Amino acid sequence: MSVRAAVLVSGGGTNLQALIDAQAAGAIPSGEIALVVSNRAGAYALERAKRAGIPGITVLKGECGSQAAFEERLEALLAEYRIDVIVLAGFLTILSAEFTARHPGRILNIHPSLIPSFCGEGFYGLRVHEAALARGVKVTGATVHFVNEIPDGGEIIAQKAVDILPGDTPEILQRRVMEQAEWILLPRALETVCASIQEGTV
Numbered sequence: 353m354s355v356r357a358a359v360l361v362s363g364g365g366t367n368l369q370a371l372i373d374a375q376a377a378g379a380i381p382s383g384e385i386a387l388v389v390s391n392r393a394g395a396y397a398l399e400r401a402k403r404a405g406i407p408g409i410t411v412l413k414g415e416c417g418s419q420a421a422f423e424e425r426l427e428a429l430l431a432e433y434r435i436d437v438i439v440l441a442g443f444l445t446i447l448s449a450e451f452t453a454r455h456p457g458r459i460l461n462i463h464p465s466l467i468p469s470f471c472g473e474g475f476y477g478l479r480v481h482e483a484a485l486a487r488g489v490k491v492t493g494a495t496v497h498f499v500n501e502i503p504d505g506g507e508i509i510a511q512k513a514v515d516i517l518p519g520d521t522p523e524i525l526q527r528r529v530m531e532q533a534e535w536i537l538l539p540r541a542l543e544t545v546c547a548s549i550q551e552g553t554v
């Protein structure tokens with residue numbers, strides 16, 4: 353039986369699209385994208401889910417009233433859709449230590465740098481690439497890691513390096529990191545984790 357994955361999103365969902373495309377190409381044989389949850393109304397990722405025939409649900413923290421109530425709603429959805437593994441793909445809310453402790457080795461995140469560089473609280477979106485350019489590093493990349501109570505601090509699953517080129521802007525670099533690293537790495541990492549869950553080795 354394939355491992356059921358929920359993808360949590362907040363925005364455009366290009367990483368979600370990479371997962372959907374990989375699934376369609378047969379590259380995630382051990383897993384199945386069974387649910388997409390957005391914490392932003394109208395996120396384009398929801399449109400991608402719809403087109404792929406995957407249930408897409410919006411859960412707004414503001415409407416839930418508190419982080420605890422928001423996470424309770426998430427837990428209810430995970431149970432309803434019999435989710436085994438959670439993928440954070442551009443999900444711009446930090447999950448509480450209580451939530452992550454309930455799902456050890458079952459939550460993956462994609463971060464657009466080579467952790468431990470340019471990561472942790474406040475490093476998200478373009479800010480990560482701005483910081484890499486400001487520091488003058490010549491190589492950056494992306495990391496898929498398990499999520500624990502430390503932002504971007506969980507065990508690393510996979511990394512891929514990407515060159516920084518003269519004239520790069522944060523936007524140009526962001527795009528290159530997505531194309532050359534994120535969209536390749538995330539589907540592969542999900543398959544690896546799903547296969548391990550199936551084999552019972554994690």
Ligand code: GRF
Nearest residue numbers: 363364365366367442462464
């Ligand atoms: C990606 O850069 C990802 O690494 C980061 O947020 C961005 C999400 O982009 N966590 P998208 O919504 O998948 O297009």
